[in-house]
Amino acid sequence: MKKALSLLMALCCLWACNVDYLGYIYTRSADVDTRFAQSMEYNAKAGFPSISVADDNYRVYIVTDIHTTEKETANLDRFVADYLADDTSAPFCINLGDIVNDKGQYGVFQSHTAPLANAGKQIFSTPGNHDIFFGEWDEWISLYHTSCYWFEVITPGRGKDLFLSLDSAGGTMGKAQAEWAEDFLNGVKGKYRHITVFTHTHFWKRDNSQDATGNYSLEETYALASLFSRAGVEVVLAGHDHATETTLFKGVRYETLESLKMHDISPGYNIFGYGQDIKRTFVPVE
Amino acid sequence: MKLKLLITLVAGLLGAFSLLAQGTGEVALLGVGGQNRTWGGFGGGALQASIPVTKRLTIQTGWQGLSSGTVTGLLQVQPFFPLKKGELFIDASAYYGGFYKNGIGEVLAAAGAGWRTAHFSAQLGLSVRWIFGGADTVMEPIDPYYRIAGTLKKPGSQWNISAGISNFTRYQVERAMQPIFFIEGRYRIGRKFSLVGELNIKPAGMFHLTATWYGFSAGLGVVYTFSL
Numbered sequence: 001m002k003k004a005l006s007l008l009m010a011l012c013c014l015w016a017c018n019v020d021y022l023g024y025i026y027t028r029s030a031d032v033d034t035r036f037a038q039s040m041e042y043n044a045k046a047g048f049p050s051i052s053v054a055d056d057n058y059r060v061y062i063v064t065d066i067h068t069t070e071k072e073t074a075n076l077d078r079f080v081a082d083y084l085a086d087d088t089s090a091p092f093c094i095n096l097g098d099i100v101n102d103k104g105q106y107g108v109f110q111s112h113t114a115p116l117a118n119a120g121k122q123i124f125s126t127p128g129n130h131d132i133f134f135g136e137w138d139e140w141i142s143l144y145h146t147s148c149y150w151f152e153v154i155t156p157g158r159g160k161d162l163f164l165s166l167d168s169a170g171g172t173m174g175k176a177q178a179e180w181a182e183d184f185l186n187g188v189k190g191k192y193r194h195i196t197v198f199t200h201t202h203f204w205k206r207d208n209s210q211d212a213t214g215n216y217s218l219e220e221t222y223a224l225a226s227l228f229s230r231a232g233v234e235v236v237l238a239g240h241d242h243a244t245e246t247t248l249f250k251g252v253r254y255e256t257l258e259s260l261k262m263h264d265i266s267p268g269y270n271i272f273g274y275g276q277d278i279k280r281t282f283v284p285v286e
Numbered sequence: 287m288k289l290k291l292l293i294t295l296v297a298g299l300l301g302a303f304s305l306l307a308q309g310t311g312e313v314a315l316l317g318v319g320g321q322n323r324t325w326g327g328f329g330g331g332a333l334q335a336s337i338p339v340t341k342r343l344t345i346q347t348g349w350q351g352l353s354s355g356t357v358t359g360l361l362q363v364q365p366f367f368p369l370k371k372g373e374l375f376i377d378a379s380a381y382y383g384g385f386y387k388n389g390i391g392e393v394l395a396a397a398g399a400g401w402r403t404a405h406f407s408a409q410l411g412l413s414v415r416w417i418f419g420g421a422d423t424v425m426e427p428i429d430p431y432y433r434i435a436g437t438l439k440k441p442g443s444q445w446n447i448s449a450g451i452s453n454f455t456r457y458q459v460e461r462a463m464q465p466i467f468f469i470e471g472r473y474r475i476g477r478k479f480s481l482v483g484e485l486n487i488k489p490a491g492m493f494h495l496t497a498t499w500y501g502f503s504a505g506l507g508v509v510y511t512f513s514l
Contacts, residue, residue, distance in 0.1 A: 027496040032323075129494035170498050171491025175323050201494070205426050205461060214463040214493035217500055218392075219354070219385070220324040225419060226388035250389070250419040 028135035032174035035127075035137060035167055039146035040180070049122075049151040051091055056155045057275035058089040064096035064200075064239030065259030067130060068109040072101075072262040076112050078285045079260060079269050084119055090271075092121060096239035096257065097128025097169065097200030106139050124151065127169040128200040128240065148177055150184070153274070155193070161274060162192040168201035168238075171214050178224065185231030194278060195233045202238035202245070202256040209243035209265075228252045235278055244282065255280060262286070309338030314482060314509040318350060322501020323490065325354040332505060334360075334456065338514055342366055350457045355387030358457040372403035377411065381459055391418045394459050396431060404440045407450075409433040413459055430462045445473045455486050455503075463493040472509075480509045 030038070061083050066076050083093060093116070099109050113123060127140055127147045140147065147167035152160045166173055166181060173181075185195070201214075203221055215221065228236055229250035236252060242259040243266070258268050268284040312335065319329040334348030346362040359382045366375035381394040398411015415426040435450030449469045453460045460466060467487045474480045483506045490500035 027491070027498050029496065031498055129491065129496045133494075133496050169494070170496045171494040172323050172498065172500055175326055178324070204424055205429070206424060208427050214491060215461060217322070217324070217464055217488060217490065218383075218458065218460060219322065219356075222385045222388045222390040222417075223324045226385075226390060229389075229419070247424060249417075249422045249424055251422075 027132065027170060029132035029137035029170075032167060032170050032172055033176050035132075035169075036148050036174060036177040036180070038141060039148040039167065042141075042146045043149055046145065048149065050154060051122075051151065052154045053089050053091060054156065055089045056157045057273065058091070058153070058155070059086070060272045060274060061086075061090055061093035061269060062096065062198075062237060062257060062272055063093060063260050063269040064257050065098040065128065065242055065261050065264075066095070066109070067098055067101040067259070067261040068105050068112070069101045070105070070108050073108065073112050075260045075262050075267050075285050076109070080113055080115055082269075082283065083121065084115060090121070093123050094163070094198055094237070095123055095125040096198055096237060097126050098130040098239065098259075098261075099125060099128065100136070101130055103134035103136055106136070106143060110143070124163065124165065124198075126165040126198055126200055127167055129169050129171070132169045148180075152192070159193050160191070161194045162188060162196065164195070164197045166197060166199040168199045168216070171201060172216060172220060173199075173224065178220075178227065182227050182231065185227070185233065189232045194235070194274060195231070196235045196237060196278075197228060197233050198237040200238060200240050202241045203236065203254055204245065204247045204249070204256070206245055206247060207243070209241055209245070213240055225249055225252070246280075253278075258282060260285065309341055309344070309514060311338050311344075311512050311514060312336045312509050313512070314507055316482070316484075316505040316507030318352065318503060318505045320486075320501060320503030322488065322503075323499075324501075328352050328354045328503075330354075330356075332457070332507070348456050355385065357384040357386070358382065360456055369401075372401055372406075375400050375402065375409075377409070381457075383458065389419060392416065393418075396459060398431065400433070405437050407433070407435050407437070409452075415459070426461075431459055432462070435468075445471070447471045460488075464488070465492060478511050480511070482507055482509050 063079055100106055125144055131140055150164040152162050154160050229252050233252055236254045238256050241256045242264055244258050245256040247254040257270050258266050260267055260269055267286050268282055271281045273279040314334050316332045318332055321327045330352035332350035337345045339345055343365045349359045351357050362377055362379040364375055364377045366373050376399045379396045383392040392415055394413055394415045396411055396413035400409030411431050412428050413431050414428050417424040431454050433452035435448050437448040439446045451465050451467055453462055453465055470484045472480050472482050485504045487502045488500045489497045491497050
């Protein structure tokens with residue numbers, strides 16, 4: 001009887017946790033190849049944004065792993081307020097995924113970031129595992145239209161910077177997306193001052209901060225590291241780990257960034273200064 | 287003079303080995319093929335051996351070359367000790383992975399222990415990895431490795447089949463959060479020869495909570511068994 005009750009209690013606890021255990025076996029959202037195909041279909045129609053900045057030096061606010069829920073928006077609100085208060089040149093921000101914690105939270109995120117949109121500050125997002133985990137890909141595509149895309153920033157004196165989002169929400173970029181990225185990056189090599197790739201899943205595991213998070217398979221890690229190096233990518237931005245880690249490998253700088261999730265170990269966001277170099281500043285929020 | 291010393295040393299070691307060596311060893315040649323989201327389809331071959339050094343110590347080695355421009359190898363020392371039920375084994379291994387198309391190499395050192403019976407085996411250990419690319423090296427921290435397998439029939443049967451979960455194969459040690467599901471089979475076709483086959487399935491994103499298909503590799507070959 002005791003055993004049966006213990007088992008029942010354990011099952012209740014598992015049920016109460018907001019985890020879709022089937023997600024360990026298969027994804028309820030579209031597979032990476034489908035997401036890539038849908039993104040390319042949208043890109044072909046929409047083209048890519050080109051943002052002009054007033055100065056050769058400009059700032060990019062970068063935020064990741066917010067895990068928005070109805071009850072946990074204080075850090076997001078702080079980020080939005082800080083960003084709005086910045087009167088320097090910072091025309092857009094980048095979100096590295098895990099925007100929401102679970103299904104039905106995109107509306108919460110949209111409403112709390114509406115002041116940014118109203119102020120003309122654009123958010124470029126790449127999906128994280130939590131953003132598709134509960135079958136939310138349909139929501140993503142209706143809100144953001146694409147997960148693999150690029151945009152460029154035109155500076156007055158020194159030319160252009162390229163930003164490329166690659167979809168790694170499922171722990172793999174897939175062959176089609178990687179091959180497209182290789183062709184695309186080879187085609188633009190030498191044409192930009194800085195090339196920045198941003199994606200959700202981080203590449204390296206140099207500490208044990210990421211205990212329960214998965215990465216790419218090793219063969220995919222090495223193939224992508226080689227691709228970024230050959231294509232002249234300068235910085236690869238990623239989240240997922242909720243902790244900071246900077247790694248230089250084959251001439252490419254990999255920045256894994258702190259989360260903005262409430263009550264995390266060290267929540268905050270980053271401001272990257274783009275100029276002659278790319279400099280990172282972390283801003284803690286708790 | 288130096289050559290003479292080297293020949294004497296090698297001859298001495300071989301002599302000592304021939305006196306000490308006893309037990310059953312194996313040499314296997316396998317054709318390998320597979321498909322994954324990074325390489326697409328790939329093929330190649332593997333040559334591997336298990337050599338008994340003493341009654342309670344084997345050395346295993348193997349090399350695999352793939353059309354993906356990958357060469358991987360293993361050297362493993364495994365002493366084992368009989369228990370009341372099953373046996374305890376300890377393993378110390380060194381892996382090498384050359385990903386030549388990517389210009390990246392890795393070296394991994396691992397040590398662990400396990401327990402095996404006729405129908406069940408479990409193994410747990412720790413590994414540390416160095417990744418080399420150009421002038422840069424990434425050292426990954428100590429990471430667990432594991433293997434749990436069930437085997438249908440007793441050792442020495444005409445045929446046998448095992449299945450389980452692990453984060454390593456003979457030629458690759460993945461990070462702990464990247465499991466690999468495997469099935470291995472064996473069919474004896476003579477006193478000294480057997481056919482062997484293996485299938486390794488690797489998902490992507492299992493600990494992303496968005497598991498999806500990543501790829502598989504399969505091997506089929508012949509094993510020659512010898513006694514020392």
